[in-house]
Amino acid sequence: MTTDTKAGAPFAASPPLPESGTGTPVPAPPGGARDAAIVTRGLTKRFRGGQVAVDSLDLVVPRGSVFGFLGPNGSGKTTTIRMLLGLVTPTSGTRELLGVPLAEALPSVGALVEGPAFYPYLSGRDNLLRYDAADRTADPRTARERVAAALDRVGLAAAAGKRYRAYSLGMRQRLAIAAALLGPRELLILDEPTNGLDPQGTREVRALIKEIAAEGVTVFVSSHLLAEVEQMCTHAAIMRAGRLVAQGSLAGLRAGEVPRVRVETPDVARAARVLRELGLMDVHAGEGEVTASLEDVAAEHANAELVRAGVAVRGLAVVRPSLEDVFVELTGEGFDVDG
Template sequence: MTAFAVESSGLTKRFGRQVAVDAVDLAVPRGAVYGFLGPNGSGKTTTIRMLLGLIRPTAGGHALLGERMPGGAAAVLPRVGALVEGPGFHPYLSGMDNLRRVDAADRTVKAATADARIRAALDRVGLGAAAGKRYRAYSLGMRQRLALAAAMLTPRELLILDEPTNGLDPQGTREVRALVTALASEGSTILLSTHLLSEVEQICSHVGVMHRGQLVAQSTLEDMRADSAPRVRVETDRADDAARVLRELGLDDVAADIGEATGALGQIAPEKVVAALVHDGVPVRGFAVVAPDLEDVFVSLTGEGFDVSG
């Protein structure tokens, strides 16, 4: 058995002259919650569509659960649950009846257990009370929940979820995060595509960062943070002078704001920074060494800001 639930090598997709996905080498370990991180338009959804066989890659190849795709699709896809882009269901059927249609298309399950499995999936995503309501009357958040339920009608070894909290209110977002954590604890591997750093920081064990169609970083969340230098934060009423001292010491990415100066510490000892500030006569009201958060890591990788909401 391969150690990876998802593997790709040189996975590429071009649309005419536009390169949407550029030679992506994914490695998603079995049992991981893998945060597939990147802003909208970075190539995440196109990559996911190739992984699931919904579109053909221009170049490269990949495997799911050890089965090469697309040749192994019939064998592997029944073991994979997916939510890709906007969920699509019949508008005049109830949530329950829509899931009956989805379940009936799966030849690997027993029809006799369908209603019990469907009700369990609806309850798990908080739609038990709305099971008989027509889909057209569902809110965006309810539609997203129904799509999650469809992905969980049977136990799945791999779940590929594209922006699963899209359209959910804060309470619904917290519930989906708890659900993803529970599914991982039950043995499923989760590939979670998102543009929200908070989702990744709270529930993911591994991270891949997409930027303009390329996978610019991939590792455990812990290692990714460790690879980024901690920052010093100096509280002072002479921020410009403090920033000058930090630059003279060789700190990178130095910035001054009202009441504080910051910089990437690198290999310089914190006590040396404090001593240099005091020696230069800069009044230090507060000093801290701050571990980098995921936003700092993303900016260091791409040079761009990011959405930290959610």
Template sequence: MPIAQNTRTGEVPDDGPGGGAVLTAERPMTGRTGADEDLSIVTDGLTKRFAGGQVAVDALDLAVPAGAVFGFLGPNGSGKTTTIRMLLGLVTPTSGTCRVLGTPMPGGAGTVLSKVGALVEGPAFYPYLSGEANLRRYDAADRSADPRTASARIGLALERVGLSAAARKRYRAYSLGMRQRLAIAAALLVPRQLLILDEPTNGLDPQGTREVRALVKEIAADGTTVFVSSHLLAEVEQMCSHVAVMRAGLLVAQGPIADLRAAEAVRIRVETPDTAEAVAVLAGLGLPEIRVGDGEVGAGLATEAPERICAALVTGGVAVRGLAVQRPSLEDVFVGLTGEGFDVDG
């Protein structure tokens, strides 16, 4: 799937939250290259306006490949949760359409939601009941679940999220990480084709964050499409294969993370007291975008091998204290697309 920017006319505003350069103007603006049956989620012009004219989601064209770990990224208030509520049939769109697992929503909610697990805006459980007892109540409320297999499925779900040893412990004694894992277990009580997680690492300590991240990867490895909403760039970068970026209700870009990174140039950074001499050598090698800092020189790497650059610098009499290849992070990509960043560390 190519990177795509979402503007309904194909034009990009000069400023504002939807600004940015069109990366692949000759490609479809939705970023879709396959048939809809290859996509777990498809939206076309999906829009939600609330009372007073507030536009929470503006003409969203989203394409989530089946089997992907898809990061739905944006700062708080960018329209992520409203989009998820529309996908799940909890909020009716003002205009546009959405299909989940090939089924139009919200009309098809009764048939498709049994194939979808979701955690939206944090888990909700009875604090005085054990994790296992809470899951029994969740399972009993699911009309598609077979009560004859409840015990086996609950045990399997607890094992899958690593909570078998804490199954009889009361929920109020669970750590934040354990609570998030129990919520994911509730979403996996029956086999799911799609798992939607809204801010699954919100409020977690580093250990809890690692636990949830590892669990998402395990679920995806079993063939489930995982749709992860987050405002944390670093988490999405480590967890996801594809990403879409929202800002103020607009889709800024979407596509595989590798393709997004490829849009930003790889650079080389040389630490040296001989900045003038280093500039001359790098210019002689034809490296682009040479920039001089305090005790360092940077340049676009282009096609030149780093070891050859280092050898040329030493041969040219440049004292090289350090040399590093800097590959663009997800933060670099988004700054390049939008002209600004957002909550990188939360």
């Protein structure tokens, strides 16, 4: 996904046109899908060359969640998002947004897929006015109010009259999100919204996503950054090579992983022996520290036993599993991106 200026390019693509509908609404599967903002069933996209970009995807995105759609580059995130928005026709399977057929839902869905191309010499406000004018469902008489509200919502009210080219990367991306928020939205779908941003811009966009979610909008956001999803999201789905590896709340995803204890000590050999004797598993003795899987042993009990055995404990910490641990556990592979 890119969000950049294409000087002289024709004005940005208008908001996605509704498809003719997806047929019968998908019946709610068990597990709260009735309250879902997005439900897909067997959603599949096979491109003409035979490449299966998305393979039988069953996704349930709870309303009110900030849902991280996580996967390495090429794992099928953008293709899924394009299918959700009716920009790509699925080869098979169904998708339902906001509990109604796609055409009905799309006016309540804001999206940032390929970032809109803004004119560098126009102000943020004028760019949004042009963007709004391209939406044939929007009432031109209320365009100014809509644009002002969207700019205010992303914190650009004070910079509304500034030319786009003077905007920082973060401001540019916030303007793109403002474009997705021109109407009243229940669901916001963002494809890699922090991609290509500097650290400041990334912080701005992450903070904005949290604010929008706090107002009750469900946010579905794709990312190839594990750390980003951990910081920003309440729920996540993990994709790998077009397939869904896992989905759920972050707490639920991590729950299958046993926490580890890390003991800082000069007596690594003795500490490792004590921990093994206590029943801790997967004990690793390193330079000045021992780590082990806690299993059912309470950390304070392990600490007391170490001290009783005469181990000099300099520090002891319980390390909660990360999403990366979950990913590695599920796939046997590392997540091939940096944080």
